Amino acid sequence: MKIRLRLFAVAKQAAGSDTIELELPDGANIGRLRQALVEQVPKLSGMVDRMMFAMDAEYATDETEVQPNADVACIPPVSGG
Amino acid sequence: MIRLTEREIDTSRVLRDAKSPEAGAVVLFLGAARRITGGKVTEALEYECYPEMAEKKLAELEDEARGKWALQECVIVHRLGRLEIGEVSVAIAVSSAHRQGAFDAGRWLIDRIKEVVPIWKRECWADGTEEWVHPGLDTNRTSGGEPAP
DSSP: EEEEEOOOOHHHHTSSSSSEEEOTTOOBBBBHHHHHHHHHHHHGTTEEEEOEEEEEEEEEESHHHHTSSSSSSOOOOOOOO | EEEESSSSOHHHHHHHHOOOOTTTTEEEEEEEEEEEEEEEEEEEEEEOOHHHHHHHHHHHHHHHHHSSOOOEEEEEEEEOEEEEETTTTEEEEEEEEEHHHHHHHHHHHHHHHHHHSSSEEEEEEEEEOOOEETOOOOOSOOOOOOOOO
């Protein structure tokens, strides 16, 4: 399945785009997506372990199954305030 | 009440919105763009967010704060885009019958915002370089802002 991943801040900077498409096996979880992201954007290796991911605007864990039509986002450590 | 805005935050309005006849205490917290971080000089800050999730998380924090403390009003406004030094990046105003709840809720809210709300700032240093601030991320050779709690 093809997943459209939204990127922000340093992740967006590293990828040079605010979204990327990732090809994942059906039923893949966020952990697998994390791996696919670093394969496609090698600049993020060393950082990707510290990033969170969100599905439909809610924090997900590595075990969360990626839903093909969900709004999936990479959330680097936040720095608002 | 929560709001994300690209415009300058009207702090008088935030304070006014937090007042209530039942409130004996109103606490206002302002976060502002600071000139010096770790010995380096900041020219400006740029904030971006994941809008749908930032609004959702801020609303959840308001609900959670209202569940923990008996608040009359709870107003959170976060600025986005480019901020010059001294400009307000976040305003939190909470009111309660007595001061304890308002102080505690205000402190808790800013701490939680810095932990869970998907908003990011970029340091635009005076030397012309720029750097996203991500507390705890190894690639940050220079950390910006306050250390994560």
